[in-house]
Amino acid sequence: MKGIEKVKVVDKFWRSYMDVVRDEVIPYQWKALNDQLPDTEPSHAIENFRIAAGESRGEYYGMVFQDSDVAKWLEAVAFSLENDPNEELERTADEVIDLLGRAQQPDGYLNSYYTVKEPGNRWTNLRDNHEMYCAGHFMEAAVAYYKATGKRKFLTIMCRFADHIDEVFGDHEGQLKGYPGHPEIELALVKLYSVTEEKRYLQLSKYFIDQRGTDPNYFDLEAERRGDEKPHWFFDGDHRYHQGHLPVREQDKAVGHAVRAVYLYIAMTDIAEKMHDDSLREVCETLWDNVTNQQMYITAGIGSSEFGESFTFGYDLPNDVSYTETCASIGLVFWANRMLNLEVNSKYTDVMERALYNGTISGMDLDGKGFFYVNPLEVMPETSTRFEKRHVKPVRQKWFFCACCPPNLARMISSIGHYVYSQDEQSVFVHLYAGSETVVTVNGIPVSIQQKTDYPWDEKVNLKVSPESESTFTLALRIPGWCTNPELKINGEQIDLGSIVKKGYAYIDRLWKKGDEVSLTLPMPVIRIRANPKVRVNAGKVALQRGPIVYCLEEVDNGKHLGNISLPKSSKLQINKETQLGGIVTITGMALRVDEAEWGNELYSTDEPTKIFTDFKAIPYYAWCNREPGEMIVWIDED
C-alpha cells in the first residue's frame, strides 16, 4: 500500500482551511518565531538557532522543545507549497534551512537548546528534554520539503543528524540504550527511510520502539546518572506518562500522555507494516481498539485528563473537564492513516474522518487567528473559574507559549490531500470525499481521477475516472460507517453494493474507460448518537450527527443554561443550509426547556420543573466559539 500525495485539493471545505493556513497561520507563525508579535510572549525560536550558529549573541530562551516550532512551520510550509507554489515563502524557508545547516554541529548534532545552553549534556535527559522529538520534527519537515520542492539540502542535514543519532544509540559497546521520552523520531525515521531507502533508519526506529519500557528502565538509569531525586513525582513511579511502563509489545491499553502515545503507535504501525512484524501489528490493533472503543470522544478527541495530558481508563469521558488536546486528535488522524496501510478497513477511515471534521479543526477558529489547545465537549464559561477546569478555555487564545497545536493543525490541513487516496498495484482506494484532482498510475497506466462533491454538507460525490487507455483495475470506495443506505451508480447505472462491500469499502473491479463516471450518494439524515452505557456522564443523552459532522448547541443560538434543554424522542429535526460560519448546515427543531422563571429562587423543591417548548439550533461542533463566547454542549438530554 502506498499513499498518493500529489493531489490537488479543490474542495470547498478544505480549500478554505488551506487558504487560511496559507494566508494567516503560516505568516502569523513566522512572525511568532521571529518575535514580531507585539502582545505575545516571545518565541525566540529563530534567534536560538542564530545563537547556536554563532551569528548572534544572547541566551537561549523558551521551552526545551522550542526548536520543534521551527520544524513544524517548515513542514507546514512544505505542504502548502505543494498546493500553492510561492517563491517568496520558499526563499524564506530556504534561508531557515541554511541557518539550520550553519547551526548544525560538525558531528551532525542539531539542537539549539543543548548547543547554546548545556553543550556538555547532550543525551543526558532523554526522558524530559525532547532532543529526539525536535530531531524527529525536523526530519519530517525535511522529507516534506524534499517532496514539495525537490531540494535535498534540508534532507541532507537531517540525514547527517540521523546518522549521528544512529551512532550514539544502540546495543553496541559505548552506545546508549535509550529512547526518547516523547516519541516522534521513530515515525520520522520511517519517513526518512521512505525517501532515502536507508534501512538503518528503519532499524533505529525499531530499536527505539523495542527498547521502550524494558527493564531496567532507561529513564531511571539516566536519572540516577544525573543524580536526580527518585522517583519523579509526576511519573507515578512507573513511566506510564511516556508509555515506558512496559515493553510496547506487552501494552494493551493506551495510557499516559496522549500525544506521546499516538506518535508512538504511529511508528509501531509503520514498523509493523514495513518490517512485516506481525506481533507488533497485533499490538497496534489492540491499542487501536482500546483507544477508539473505550477512550475516544464522539468528536475523536482523545486524552481525557488535563493532568499529564493523558489517557485515563475505559469509558472515562467527562465532557466538561476533558483535555482532548488538538494535537492528540491530529495524531489520531495520522495513526488511522497508517492503520489503513496495514488493512483497508473503514473502521480506521471512519475515525480519521471523525477527527478531521470535528476534534482537530475545532482547535482553530475559521479565520485562523484563535486556537484551542483543549477541546471540551461542554463549556460553561463560569465554571472555568473552578481550579480543576482552568484548562477549559471559553475563548480561543491567540498563541500559546507551548505552541504545539497551531503549527500541528497547519501541517495537517496543508497535507489534507495526502489522506484522500491510496493505492496498491491493482487498486485505487478512495478514503475521503473531498473535491480533488489526481493522477495515479495503476497497472502501469496513468489514471486521472477527478472528485467533485460538496461534502460534508451534501450527499452526492462524483468521480470522473479517466485512464489514459482502457484498463482493468479496482476502484475501492469507502462507505462511511454513519451511512446506512448508500447508492452507487456507474455511468448512470445502479450498482448493487451488497456483494461488493468488504470491511466498509465498495470494490469496483472493471474495465475502466476514459470519462467513466462514478456517482456515490451518501444520504445524510440527522442521526442521534448514544454512548455506551458505561460512559457515566452521557446516560440519557444524545449527540446529533449528520454525515461526519458532530453538532453542538451554543448559547448564542439557544440562550443560557443549555443543560436545561432536552430533546424529545419524537422531535423532528430539520436541516438548513446557511451562509454563516463559512457556509454550514445547521440543525433546528423543537426541544423542551425547563422554565427557570417559573421555578423561582428555591434551591431544592419537590416541585417538578415545568418544561416549555422551545426552538433550538445546533451548529457543527468544529465551528463553535466563532461568534460570541458562551456555553456549549455536545451531549443533550433526551426526553
Added chain:
Amino acid sequence: MKGIEKVKVVDKFWRSYMDVVRDEVIPYQWKALNDQLPDTEPSHAIENFRIAAGESRGEYYGMVFQDSDVAKWLEAVAFSLENDPNEELERTADEVIDLLGRAQQPDGYLNSYYTVKEPGNRWTNLRDNHEMYCAGHFMEAAVAYYKATGKRKFLTIMCRFADHIDEVFGDHEGQLKGYPGHPEIELALVKLYSVTEEKRYLQLSKYFIDQRGTDPNYFDLEAERRGDEKPHWFFDGDHRYHQGHLPVREQDKAVGHAVRAVYLYIAMTDIAEKMHDDSLREVCETLWDNVTNQQMYITAGIGSSEFGESFTFGYDLPNDVSYTETCASIGLVFWANRMLNLEVNSKYTDVMERALYNGTISGMDLDGKGFFYVNPLEVMPETSTRFEKRHVKPVRQKWFFCACCPPNLARMISSIGHYVYSQDEQSVFVHLYAGSETVVTVNGIPVSIQQKTDYPWDEKVNLKVSPESESTFTLALRIPGWCTNPELKINGEQIDLGSIVKKGYAYIDRLWKKGDEVSLTLPMPVIRIRANPKVRVNAGKVALQRGPIVYCLEEVDNGKHLGNISLPKSSKLQINKETQLGGIVTITGMALRVDEAEWGNELYSTDEPTKIFTDFKAIPYYAWCNREPGEMIVWIDED
C-alpha cells in the same frame, strides 16, 4: 434568647453516635495526640506542649495548627462528660490542662509552635499561621470544660491569653491592627464573654470582625514586613480565600475557604445579637441566603471546590468533585444555631437539621473508626484515579495528618443536646426532635420536658411538659420544612395548626399543668427533591428524602454503574425498617436500568439503549461506605 445546654440525651439515634464518640473516637484521638497509633503518622501534639513547657527535649513537629487538635479533644471531652461523667477521663483532661498551664508563657501567650520553633516571631504571620485559631479552640474548650465540670483553671489560663491578645491587638499606638487568617477566635471570645461577662472580649471579637478586609489589607502589610514575595499565588491577589477581600459589612456572597467563612459568619451573628448590631445582622442574613439558597448541597454540604477548600459561585454544585468538607457542614450547624438566636425561623433549623442528619455525620463511619474529610454526592471509585478527583476518597480513612474533621465531629455529636431547645423569658422552643430530658425555668417556674421519639425514622414525637406548678408560657414547636401535613394534639385533643404557626414554628400559648402531653405527628412519606434548574449537573435528576434524611444508592445494594439506573415518575416507593447499619429505614421500589449486556461493546451507536425493570434500594446518605466500598450516588435520573 438563650440556649439550653443541660439536656440529657436519651435519643436512640444520637445516643449511639455519642457512645461511639465516647468509647471510640475520644480514646482513639487521645492515642493519636500521644503518638500511640502504630501505622499512623505521629501527631506530636501533646509532646509539642511538653517541649514548650520545658519538660521534654526535641523539635516541634506537625502542622502549624497542631495545638488545635488538643483543644478540640478537650472540648469533645468536656461535652462528653456532661452526659457521661467519667473520672478517669476527667483526670486525664485535668493533666492536659495542667500541662497547658505550664506551657503558657509569663505574659499569657500560649502556642507550642511559636514557643518552640519561632519564639521571636509571634504574630508576624496572622494570615497563615493559625495562632489565633488555636487560641480560639482552646477558649471554646475552656468554656465547655468549665460548664461541664465547674473547674475554672482552664478558663483562667485562656482568660490570661485573651487578655494578652487584647493588649497586642487594637487601634491604640503600639498595637497591631490585624485579624486572624482563619477566623475562630472571634466566636470563641463571645463564648468567653458569655461565661465571664467581660465586655472586652466582645469588643475584641468585634474589632477583629470589623478590621477584616479593610484597606490597606493587613495581610499584605505583614507580608511586606516579612519580606514575602507578593502577591501570594494562592490568594489570587484579593484575599477571598480568607474573606479578607472586602470589609465584612460589604460582603454579600460567601467566598473562599468554607470553614473559615462559616466560623466568621458565626461570630458576626453572635456580635449582631449580643451588641444589637443591625447592619451586621443584615449582612448575616444576606450571607445565609447566599449560602443556603445558592451554594449548599442537598446534604447541607458546603464549599464545592477542593482548591482552597472553598465556596465558588451560585449553583455550582458538582456532585462528583465536590469538596464539602465535614468541618464546613459542622460549622453550618453552629451558624444555624446562632441565626436562631437572631430570629426563630425554621429556615435556619431546617438547614441545621439537614446538616446534622446528612452532611456532617457522613464524615464518620458507624463505629467511629473511619472518617471522610470530603463528602461528595457521587463516587465512582475508579474515577478517583483522575487527578482532579484525588480528594474524593472511595474508602474512609483512619486518621488525617490534618486532623480537623474527626475531633470536630466528636464535639458536635457530644454537644447535640445543646441544639434541641432554647428559651426566652416567656417561651421554650423545641428545635430538634430527639429523645431527651431537661428542666427549663420559664416565668420563674421550673418545667420538666421529656421528649420521646424514634426520630428520624418514626413520625411520632411525644413531649411530656411538667411545670412544677401550673404556669402560662409558650411552647414553640418547629414544623420541619419537609413536612406538609403535621398534626398536633395536646392531651389527646387535636389542635388547629393553621392559626398558630409562624415562620415554621407552632406557638402553643396556654396554661400548662404537670403531665401535659403534646403529641406531634410529622408524616414522612418519601419525597422526590429536584434542584433549581440553574444547578447544571442535576438536570433531570431527583434525590430521595424521607423526613430529614437524604438517601443514596450504593453499589453493594444496586450493582455497578449506578448512573444507568433511572427512576420512573410513576414508580411507587416503599419504606422498610431494617436492623442493618445500626437500624435504618431503607427505600425500595422498581426502577429502570440500561441493559448493558444488550448494548454490547460499541462506544457510540444510534441504537436506543434498552431499559429493563430492576429493584433498587436506597439507604441514608450518612450511612454510605459502611459496608463494601463501591459506587454511590445521591441524584438519580428520573425517567
